[in-house]
Amino acid sequence: MDKLDLLQGIARISVFVSLLMAFFLLTVKTENKLANRLFAFFFIFSAIDLSGFFMYLYTEDHRNLEIFRATFCLLGMPTFYLYVLSVCYSDFRLKWKHLIHLLPFVIVNLLFIPRIYKSIEEGNFIGPLNEMSEIYFIQILVELQYVFYIVSVFLILKKYKEIYLENYTNASVSTYKWLFQMTCVFLAAHSIVLLKNALRYSGFRDIFLWANILVGTIALFITCWFIMKALKHPELFRGVNSKLKLxxxxxxxxxxxxxxxxxxxxxxxxxxxxxxxxxxxxxxxxxxxxxxxxxxxxxxxxxxxxxxxxxxxxxxxxxxxxxxxxxxxxxxxxxxxxxxxxxxxxxxxxxxxxxxxxxxxxxxxxxxxxxxxxxxxx
Structure with missing residues (x-):
């Protein structure tokens, strides 16, 4: 088995496990249905993103579909951010204003219409995709979006912990620890992804392939960790009232x-x-x-x-x-x-x-x- 086959095998397992976790979250009986649904969609978007390691094999004649699939990475962090809100605050509800989190996804796809989607559809697409300015833009946007949401999540957790300590006495603060650990894991994993993306332009194809294998393996382990946590600690999700003041x-x-x-x-x-x-x-x-x-x-x-x-x-x-x-x-x-x-x-x-x-x-x-x-x- 060469490196490419190994990468595709790991990615397929990761996608399967992610979708299995999403199915479990969507069907399990729980009081906090919104949190479970948001977490399920996070896993679905992650699975769509990870499928990029092998989906190109089946979309050779549908490159527009493959490019559209790649833009789903812009939905992962907004969904995780909303998930954290729904877990931390028992009175959190989705509102029309939350549609603003779809804006990067919409903007990118609109940006791709003139020179990418349309030119591919008409069969006159010329040049490597990775060298187009639109692709550089989406990569920068993904990083800026990630920084924004990771900082926002840490701020939410900080306020949640303060409200919890000032108003509640349940000796377990496992919800805070769980979300904090998860966010730190995401931060570490994304740092590795960032280094991997930098290798894309280095010319070292073998190193880049090994970096992709590492990323796929980490994604698989993180997903399995989530499953073990969910099965072992079903009591994790206890929210506080967001209207409580410090x-x-x-x-x-x-x-x-x-x-x-x-x-x-x-x-x-x-x-x-x-x-x-x-x-x-x-x-x-x-x-x-x-x-x-x-x-x-x-x-x-x-x-x-x-x-x-x-x-x-x-x-x-x-x-x-x-x-x-x-x-x-x-x-x-x-x-x-x-x-x-x-x-x-x-x-x-x-x-x-x-x-x-x-x-x-x-x-x-x-x-x-x-x-x-x-x-x-x-």
Whole structure:
């Protein structure tokens, strides 16, 4: 098997796996159907792009179709961007304004009509395609588009994490980690694609072929990684409400309503004391899905005021504030000799955690010891 056959074989497997993943996402039952559909279309567009390694064998007499297929690479990143939005924000919905993401795809195809599509159709196409200015334009556009969307995704994830920590207490931030890992993988993979494309004009055909094989192999491994993640962690997709504001945005509005410094300080001190007493006596933190809205309802404080109280005046994220009580209760259980028969797994569920790795990380953050080491030292 020569290098070209190897490349085509890997590409065919990658396309098959991508389409299989898309079929799974489109048919599996889930609450977040929009996210799954967007991710499925991302895999479909990726499969169309990867098929370029072998589709030219079947489109020899239909070069317009092959060129049109190549422009689908401009739909991949916009779809991934919308997918990230739909996963991060539970209230995200597609709107007519999102059609603007199709603009590069439309512009490129309109640009190709005069000198490429039309000339091929009329049978008077002359010269190598790669040397045409339109092809250089699309390559530059693809790179600019990629940079724009990868930066946009990182900004979305940054805001998502901040909102999550300030409003939610579920000990698992796996959604953020999953999306962040995926985006980093895409960034690394695209860097390799960029180097591969640079080799196209170097004259080293063998190196360019090996680079294509590497790209196809990486694409296959990434797709398989996605499948393993989806099967092993079906709980990954938990969104937050995009309408929630960060404390830094709420603070100026709240401070405008304050009358005097003394009155404000007395009120804040009283609220903090009341909040800590409620947390100790009623133990609302035992609910693993406790949110700042739910806690605010329980103590009759508006969620926005409670957010400012905890995240600003107590200088803690809501996430850390609640976990501190969970860890304290876990420490008391671990020190209690009458409960020595309880396993660490049983304890973490009892105090409000739902992930062993998250419990161990949080416990070590507060005590510098693992739960088992802390129990043995007590």
């Amino acid at each position: 404390t830094k945005d709420i603070l100026p509005e709240v401070e405008e309503k304050s009358e005097s410094v003394n009155v404000k300080n007395d009120l804040i001190a009283a609220q903090i004391t009341s909040l800590k007493q409620y947390m100790s006596e009623k133990e609302p933190f035992l609910d693993p899905s406790l949110t700042i809205q739910e806690l605010g309802n329980q103590i009759n404080i508006p969620a926005r005021d409670l957010s400012v109280l905890i995240n600003h005046h107590m200088d803690q994220h809501f996430f850390d504030f609640v976990n501190e009580y969970r860890i304290q209760k876990a420490m008391n259980i671990l020190k209690d000799q009458s409960k020595s028969d309880l396993t660490v797994l049983e304890i973490l569920y009892e105090v409000g955690f739902n992930s062993k790795s998250s419990f161990n990380t949080s416990f070590k953050k507060y005590t510098n010891l693992t739960p088992t080491a802390y129990r043995n030292a007590s």
